[in-house]
Amino acid sequence: MIPLLRSEWTKFRTVRGWIAGSIVAILLTAGVGLLGAAGSVRSCEGPNGNVCPEIPIGPGGQAVVDRFSFYHRALPGDGSITARVTGVSGVITYPPPGHDRIVPGVVPWAKVGVMVKRDLTQGSAYAAVMVTGDHGTRMQDDFVNDLAAGRDPWVRLSRTGDVLTGATSADGRSWRVVATTRLAGPAVIGLFAASPCDVTLGQGSLGGVVGACRLTNVTGRFEDVSVEGAAGTWTHDDVGGEPGAPSLSVGSARDWGSAVQLTGSGDVAPAGVDGGAVIERTLSGVTIGLIAVIVVAVLFVTVEYRRGLIGATLAATPGRTGILPAKAAVVAAVTFAGGLVAAAIAVPAGLRLMRANDNAIAPVTTLTGVRVIVGTAALLAVTAVLALAMGAIFRRSAAAVIATILLVLLPQLLATASVIPVAAAEWLLRLTPAAGFAIQQSIPAYPQVEDYSVPALGYYPLPPWGGFAVTCLYAAAALGAAIVLLRRRDA
């Protein structure tokens, strides 16, 4: 295998066109991505002038939404809060189909319940047990963690040391623990209400996604509220509230002693599409660079057929089985290295350009950033293997290039340009080799957020490595078929 690898590498490096093609692929991938990043400008108009608001960052480093109505006291040490949610009602503005009335109603992810939070600054750590509009009783903490907890009306959070325990109960006597989390030090404890906007997603008449987000609020009625270990008086705050906000989004609390009624709007959740530009925006050149990669990989094998050189290759390795794996290894290694260079330039340089244009960037962990960059290189490499296999199957350059583009790029373009229905787009991104583009998605779609999580906005139906595995399967299957054909067919 080593002589074969060396031989195929010698073949590759001694044709100037292929080296040039690989460099073109790098330049296209990085260059187009940077152009796109340079053209991305954000401007904001608001009560504070043309300054874009800061996007709050949660304890996990993600961009978050942290805007809700909070009726609270201080919690210096151990303590607990217990309440029974006896009513959830709300208002939805201008819902479909007419979009012409303000109606009573509760959106599925409206939340009312008990919360312990580090402090009142947006993005600070918290844990909450809540009753939702349509998703039952749940425990959530630190924006990203979400657990279903039946449909009980009684909710409780208690802290011992730095361990916070959430529990639910049907009757207020027997309690079932949902989960525990940690939150040490002084905190605030109380009741909260939040109601995210009512999301609909439509298709534009010329393709493209038209999203709409209509203001809502929710009113929770709490009875049997009891607090232990708290200090100070009950206070109401609209966390993250802005001056001049529409009146419907302004929260309020009414306390009769035996019952509390709390109204609020907003959400306590990961930010979704509002969390700033995603880092993969800087990698828009990959689809163009991929074409150059496909052409080079296809030619690496089809040129041998066109020139009759395949006879020399097969006579030198009559066992034949190892030839295509060796070629694939060479093409994959070259493409991976080139892709890594391109992505490692495009992402940091692109982000720098975007920040210079006042764009907020959705923050990601280093690991996610590395995954996006390395994954992009790996996706290019695997696509190159697929293209090479197509070249060996078709033995014709044009047919193989077209087939690979139809398999990989066309589904990706169709799905993300939203010229087809969302469901069809998502199936394309599950079933075709385009699924691998999921490796570039830096911000996951969270189930606890009603969001525009559609392919057109960069959300893939499969998880990053799951989608990548689909592309790998296609490449492996095509390579396997190509090996069988090469062994079976006359040269």
Next chain:
Amino acid sequence: MDATVAVNGLRKRFGATRALDDMTFTVRPGTVTGFVGPNGAGKSTTMRIVVGLDRPDAGSALVGGVAYRTLKRPLTHVGALLDASALQPSRTGRHHLLWLAHSQGLGTRRVDEVLGLVGLEPAARRKAGGYSLGMRQRLGIAAALLGDPPVLLFDEPFNGLDPDGIVWIRGLLRSLAADGRAVLVSSHLMSELQDVAGHLVVAGRGRVVADRDVEDLIAAASDGRVGVRTTAREDAMEALARAGATVTVTGPDTLTVAGLPGAGTVAALTAAGVPFAEVSAHRATLEEAYMELTRESVEFR
């Protein structure tokens, strides 16, 4: 390794065309075996099957007793020039040999050796797309010699060579055979193999028409014939015909006489008073032998 190529009962169809129909012969070491026949006789297909490029429908082709496809580092066992134009035009000749060498675990030193052997050093670092047909033939021969193999197959190696090149390749073929290698050389022109081939396999319509040593062949074709050189060709022909001989004109002042021994020829010419410069035992050319052979084979059918 036993340096013989044993082709046994090969059959191959390409669609409706029958390319090989029970092709059987053996190539032995130490001599050049000429593989001749008209275009389409199945010479190239046979060679492609020997090196495992095409799969026969029936029969076998063994190199040193084993199938080519099972050989490790096959170019050290068999070197083949099948299609000199099979090159990547943008790759240099030296790099073409280099990837081949690397596939056999050989290095640059051997590449430079064979480049010297075929006299291609000056052009070695130029792109092969600019090579003349003769240079491509030399590069193809260099590729065949790369692994220093005991068995060599050359398909139409004389194509595109200038007279100097033809002289060179004849010398090369003879010296390769003298090293004890088995050398199979195909050609559609008998004259190219004159004084080179020690053995001849004649193919026609996918099968072997004749498989003979060249010496036997020429002896048989020359059998009992006498060559006469005379300035009085007409008189000589009349005198010899009268003596009962069959006379063929082979040149402006040469005749070939059959049916009359040398002494009888001299007697007949002297008796008729015809002047002559030379009477000698006739030695047939390979081409004449070939014509004789194919004439026979037509009669046999």
